[in-house]
Amino acid sequence: MRERLLRCFLVLPFLLWVSVAGAGEETYVVKKVFDGDTVVLHNGEKVRLVGVSAPEIKDEQGKNKKEARFAHLDPKIVDRYAKKAKKFVEKEVEGKKVRLEFDRANALNAHKDKYNRTLAYVYRVPDGFFLNAEVIKQGYGFAYKSYRFPYRHSGDFKRYEKEASRNKRGMWGEGG
Template sequence: MKYALIIIVFIVIILGLVTCPQKNEISPDHYRVVRVVDGDTFIVSIDGEDVRVRLIGVDTPESVHPNKEVEHFALEASDYLKHLLTNESVFFGYDQSNAAANHKDRYGRLLAYAYRAGDSLFVNAEIIKQGYGFAYTSYP
């Protein structure tokens, strides 16, 4: 049952990405990951500046929210993202439906699809595939 749910969630995300009417833009630039904030947010260095990145389409349990307690499995989700991105570089894909906001959310975080530079692993999907997060179909 658990595997069926994971497969369904993964398919929903992939279908959402494939059937999205907007063209997604992939950046050719690679950025060094500075640190992981939580299971769906990390910081990269862009032109010498630390930029907070929020993964599009993924929601993980909260571990650093100022108004919430640490949720169940939040630390595991955060540790998994650290496992994926420590000492790595990434490149990004962007959803063009958010281009008018310069690909940022209301908190100023860059909204992106992240790909690990070394092997092009689609980080957003991998978090969901491995059960550390859920498909999130709206912007944070």
């Protein structure tokens, strides 16, 4: 009897772990790409890529100019890359299946930003293409640096931005 009880206590945590691990495997289809760091899922949910700051298509607040200054880029190049970033994201995920992964840094606000977009890491299914990272690696966006708390991939994303700059990819390849 004791042995059975012990076996239950050993197996139960494993079964719980398996069920929780599989819970995050729900997939969605990207219906539309809003811009280089925001997609809309088939259910209408807007998803903002955690850790990515892509140039704004309609930059009414001067964000592109500010990003350009910090990155030592011509603001005109950054403005041009707003549409290029959107096209890159469309090519990679529009009409395709993705899975979302959430970051503990956003748990206090239920993984939502001030515009009520879901904050997530986006992975294409089945190949695991990590959209957030690739937007930065290919020079279509910047590592987002204004989070109140460090997010899981912040160090990697900053490194990817430096590598894109050093290797003249994307925005940095056009005179930056």
